[in-house]
Each structure stands twice: as C-alpha cells, then as structure tokens.
Amino acid sequence: MSTLVANSLFQQLTATFQELETSNDTAEVKSLRQEAFARFKELGFPTVKNEDWKYTNIQPLVNKTYLLNEDVDVADIDLSKADIPNLDAHQIVLINGQYVLAFSSLEDEIGLTVKSIEDAQDEENFQKHFAKHADKTGSAMVALNTALHTSGVYLSVAKNKVVSKPIHIVHVATGAQDFFAQTRNLYVVEPNAEVEIIESFIALDDAAKNLNNKVTEIVVEENAKLQHYYLQLSSDTSSYINHVEIYQTKHSLYNNYNCNFPGVAFVRNDLNVRMDAQEVESHLYGINLLADKQFVDNHTIVDHMKPHGESYEWYKNIPQDESTAVFNGKIFVREDAQKTNAFQQNNNMLIGDKSTVFTKPQLEIFADDVKCSHGCTMGQFDDEALFYLRARGIGEENARILLVHAFAFDVTSRFSNEVVRAFVEDRVAKGLERN
Numbered sequence: 001m002s003t004l005v006a007n008s009l010f011q012q013l014t015a016t017f018q019e020l021e022t023s024n025d026t027a028e029v030k031s032l033r034q035e036a037f038a039r040f041k042e043l044g045f046p047t048v049k050n051e052d053w054k055y056t057n058i059q060p061l062v063n064k065t066y067l068l069n070e071d072v073d074v075a076d077i078d079l080s081k082a083d084i085p086n087l088d089a090h091q092i093v094l095i096n097g098q099y100v101l102a103f104s105s106l107e108d109e110i111g112l113t114v115k116s117i118e119d120a121q122d123e124e125n126f127q128k129h130f131a132k133h134a135d136k137t138g139s140a141m142v143a144l145n146t147a148l149h150t151s152g153v154y155l156s157v158a159k160n161k162v163v164s165k166p167i168h169i170v171h172v173a174t175g176a177q178d179f180f181a182q183t184r185n186l187y188v189v190e191p192n193a194e195v196e197i198i199e200s201f202i203a204l205d206d207a208a209k210n211l212n213n214k215v216t217e218i219v220v221e222e223n224a225k226l227q228h229y230y231l232q233l234s235s236d237t238s239s240y241i242n243h244v245e246i247y248q249t250k251h252s253l254y255n256n257y258n259c260n261f262p263g264v265a266f267v268r269n270d271l272n273v274r275m276d277a278q279e280v281e282s283h284l285y286g287i288n289l290l291a292d293k294q295f296v297d298n299h300t301i302v303d304h305m306k307p308h309g310e311s312y313e314w315y316k317n318i319p320q321d322e323s324t325a326v327f328n329g330k331i332f333v334r335e336d337a338q339k340t341n342a343f344q345q346n347n348n349m350l351i352g353d354k355s356t357v358f359t360k361p362q363l364e365i366f367a368d369d370v371k372c373s374h375g376c377t378m379g380q381f382d383d384e385a386l387f388y389l390r391a392r393g394i395g396e397e398n399a400r401i402l403l404v405h406a407f408a409f410d411v412t413s414r415f416s417n418e419v420v421r422a423f424v425e426d427r428v429a430k431g432l433e434r435n
Contacts, residue, residue, distance in 0.1 A: 009062045009180075010044070016068050017147055026121045032131045036146035043140035055326045055358045056268055056297045061211050061239055066180035069150050074100055081233060082170040082200040084423045089168040089198065096173060097151030097183030097214075103170075111161035111193075113154070117184050120154035125188040125219075133217045134245035137272065142243050145215040149184035155197075157224075159190040166196040166417065173203040173210045173238050185216040189224040189252075196227040198420060201264070203235040215243045220252040222277075227416050231424070232260040232267060236292070239266035250277035256284045257415055258298065258315075259424050262291035262431045272301040279308045285411045286315035287424060289404075289431045290323035290355075297326035302344075304337040313344040316411050318404060319355035320432075327359045331374065335366040344374035349407050351381045401429045 017037050022030050045062050046053040074095055092114060093103035099116040106114060113123070120126045134142045157163060173181070189195055203210070220226050234240070246254050260267055273282045288296050302311045317325035327346045348357045361374040382403060389399035405412075408428060415421035 008065050012065050012068070013144070013148065014041070020148065024118060028127070029121055029130070033147045036131070036135065036143040037148070039143040040140055040147060043143065046140055052299060052328070055324075056295075058241070058268070061266065064178070066211060067175070067177045068180055072096060072175055074102070077103065077172065077174070078204065079103065079170055079172065079202070081202040082168075084168070084198070084200070084419060087166070087168065087198075087419045087423075089166040092153060092167060092169045094151070094153060094169065094171050094183065096175060096179065097181045099151070099153045109163060111158035112163055113156040113158070115154045117149065117152035117154050117186065120186070123154065123156065125156045126154055126186060129188060129217060129219050130186055131217075133219070133247045133274070134215050134243055137245065139243060139270070141213055141241050142215050145182050145184055145213050145243070149182045149215070151181065152184035152186075154186050156188045157190060157193040157195045160192045161190070162193065163195040166198050169197060169199045171199065171201045173212065173234060174207045175210065176206070176208055178209040180211045181213070183212065183214045185214070187216065187226075188219045189221060189226050191222040191224055194225040196417065198229040198231065198417070200231045201234045201238075201240065203238045207235070207237050209237050210239070212238065212240045214240065216245070218244065218246045218254070220246065220248045220254050222249050223251040225253040226255070228254065228256045229417070229420055230256070230258045230269075232264050234264040236263060236265045238264050240264065241268045243270040244272070246273045246282070248273065248275050248277065248280045248282065251279050252277070252281070254282045255416065257420070258284070258286040259427070260288045260290065260296045261427050262289065262294065265294065267296040269298045271298070272303070273311070274303045274305065275309045275311070276305045278306045280306070281310045283311070283414070284313040284315075285414055287408055287411050287428070288315070288317045288319075288325050289428050290317075290319045290325055291431060292321050292323060294323040296324075298328070300329045301332065302330070302342065303332045303334070304340045304342060305334050306336060307338045307340070309337060310341045311343070314411055314414075315346045316408055317346070317348045317357055318351060318407070319357060320351040322352070322354040324356040324358070326357075328362070329360075329374070330362045330364065331372065333363075333365040333367050333370050333372060338367050338369045340367060340370040340372065342370070342372040346376045347407070348376075348378045349381060349404070350379070397433060401432050404428060404432055
C-alpha cells in the first residue's frame with residue numbers, strides 16, 4: 001500500500017472484499033475480481049507523489065470509513081434536479097449505482113438492451129468487453145472498482161439500430177449515512193448503430209457525504225456513432241472519481257461533452273479514448289464553471305493507434321471564488337498512426353483573485369506524417385470589456401453573463417443536441433448570477 005493515511009478505509013475494503021457475495025458471478029468475473037483486488041492492494045490509493053495525481057489529493061476522502069453497499073428506500077425519490085426542459089428522452093435511473101427499473105422508461109425500444117450490470121454477465125457483449133479495456137490502464141481506482149463493484153448498468157445497441165431518441169441516465173446519490181458507492185457500467189454500440197446518451201449526476205437534499213468511484217467502459221464498433229454528455233449537477237456533499245474508457249474501431253465516431261457546474265465538492269474525471277483502427281474520429285468538449293471551494297480535475301487521453309485518425313479536443317475552465325480547475329490532456333500518436341490529424345486546446349478564465357488553474361496539454365508523437373497542434377491560454381476576467389458593456393446600459397450581472405457566454409461559445413456551439421446546449425447555457429448563467 002502506498003500510504004498509511006488511508007489505512008481505515010483500506011482495511012474496511014479488504015474486509016468487504018473477503019465477505020463479498022459473489023455466488024451469482026460467473027467464474028470469469030470471480031477471477032477478474034480476485035486479480036483486480038490483488039492489483040489494488042499492490043498499488044494502494046493514488047497520492048500526490050504520482051505525477052497524474054500531482055494536484056489531486058484524495059487522502060481527505062479516503063482517510064475515513066464509509067457505509068458500503070447501502071440499501072436505500074427508493075419510494076418517493078425526487079428526480080427533478082435532473083430535469084432538462086424540453087428534452088424528449090428515454091430514462092434510466094441509478095440510485096447509488098443501483099439500476100431502478102421502476103423509475104426507468106425505455107418504451108420497448110427494439111434492439112436496445114438495458115440490464116443491471118450483475119444481471120448482464122451472460123450477455124455476449126459483456127463477456128467480450130467487460131474489464132477488457134479500462135483495466136489495461138493500470139489505474140488503482142479502476143482495479144478497486146473491478147474488484148468491488150456491486151451496481152451499475154449494461155447497455156447494448158444492436159447492429160444497424162438507430163435509437164429513436166436520447167437516453168437520459170440519471171445518477172442519484174442519497175442516504176442517511178456517509179457512503180462509498182462503486183458503480184460499473186458497460187455500453188456497447190454495435191456496427192452501424194447510433195445512440196445519444198446524456199448522463200446527469202444529482203444528490204438529494206438529505207444525502208449524507210458520499211464518495212463515488214465510477215468506471216464506464218464504452219465500445220463503439222465499426223461505423224457506429226455515439227454522442228455522449230456528462231452533466232455534473234450534484235451538491236457539495238458529493239465527491240466523484242470517474243473513469244471513462246472508450247474503445248473505437250474502424251469508421252466509428254465518438255463525441256463527448258463534459259460539463260461541470262457549481263455545487264459538487266470534488267470531481268476527478270479520467271477520460272481515455274483508444275482509437276484502435278483506421279479512419280476513426282473523436283471529439284472531446286468541456287465546460288467547467290466552478291465556484292466556492294470546488295475542485296474539478298479533467299485528465300484526458302486520446303490515443304491514435306492506427307492511420308488516418310482525427311481527434312479534436314477543446315476544454316474551457318471558468319473557476320470563481322476559491323475553486324480549482326485542473327486540465328491534463330495527452331494526445332498519443334503511435335508509430336503506425338500516419339496521416340493523423342489531432343487538435344487540442346485549453347482556455348481558462350479566472351474570476352476572482354483566489355481561483356486557481358493547473359493545466360498541462362501534451363503531445364507525444366511517434367509518427368512523422370501527421371498534423372497535430374495543441375495550446376493553452378490563461379487570463380482573468382476582462383474588467384475593461386465589462387466596463388464597455390456597462391457604459392452602454394447593460395447591467396453588471398447581465399454583462400458578466402454575456403462575457404462568459406462569449407468565452408464559452410466556441411465549445412457550446414459544437415453541442416449536437418440543441419436542448420442540452422440551451423440547458424448548459426442556462427446553467428452557466430445561473431452559476432454566475434450568484435455573484
């Protein structure tokens with residue numbers, strides 16, 4: 001184990017693993033759990049001595065014990081915090097990671113399979129892909145999740161299926177005692193299929209402190225398309241460590257739109273895109289408007305493994321008050337990945353003298369016939385522009401919102417779903433109005 005400070009939770013997790021009921025697991029899943037927990041025990045919780053966690057100290061989160069695998073009363077659950085006005089979508093609800101069919105509505109969409117992760121082990125796509133992608137990263141938190149996950153959702157879109165409307169997955173945190181949830185998801189989009197997934201994260205008003213270690217593996221097969229939104233709307237009682245691993249094959253398209261807003265206390269997002277075929281395309285967009293003492297860290301990897309791939313990444317951070325934003329984006333272009341076109345940009349607007357940004361855009365290129373670029377800008381709120389707008393009769397609050405919207409426009413204008421785009425722009429406005 002890498003640190004002594006996490007002994008209490010580490011010992012609790014060890015005891016829980018020994019007592020974990022795995023009678024319904026297949027022999028392969030049982031073996032995966034054993035191997036993963038051995039890796040976690042060897043690695044321990046990551047510390048700031050690890051370069052990838054240099055600015056992200058999780059010791060205050062893991063230096064305590066939690067209630068694990070809590071059963072909660074799902075009666076009268078209020079999901080209104082996840083409402084997106086005018087959105088017509090299927091709904092999937094996970095409460096502390098547990099798939100709750102009573103709150104979900106899929107309307108007999110033929111060609112779409114949705115099951116709890118524990119009930120999906122006999123599915124062909126589960127057996128083919130579960131723990132075959134994220135676990136190769138060597139992440140201690142992924143290993144912990146593989147070993148101890150007790151909840152999550154399996155979603156598979158059949159070959160040639162175009163899902164008729166977006167799928168809205170609502171992740172709800174609730175419970176009377178501090179709890180630690182381990183959620184494991186697997187999404188598979190088969191050849192020529194298309195789907196749009198919108199994930200919202202909320203916490204109920206009475207939720208105790210909660211730590212969520214979520215791992216999602218996504219497979220986008222040949223000529224398939226996935227539009228994927230992350231909307232972090234939770235409260236300051238919640239902390240999230242999210243790992244999303246995307247594996248793409250030939251002619252596939254994956255777009256990710258990652259948005260974090262005032263409220264949630266701590267977020268660490270690891271988003272890895274593996275482009276393991278020719279002519280693969282991926283776009284990653286991020287808007288992070290933070291406030292108070294929030295901490296949000298986005299680590300991304302775009303791995304071009306084969307020729308003729310294209311990726312485009314643009315993240316914008318707007319920290320206010322004493323909040324902290326971290327961006328670490330890596331683009332790999334492997335030796336065989338000739339004719340790659342890769343772009344990465346990170347722009348930061350600091351509002352307030354005590355807000356902080358740490359940014360590290362990176363390129364590692366091992367091929368010689370490529371077109372790649374990356375960049376970063378850092379600046380404070382433009383008081384001269386604010387004065388210009390106020391001098392023309394625009395109130396200070398509206399002027400601030402206009403300037404931030406203008407800053408964020410390069411990213412929000414690329415959202416494929418206009419309803420979600422309007423929702424995000426409204427949340428940005430509300431996140432600024434508090435000032």
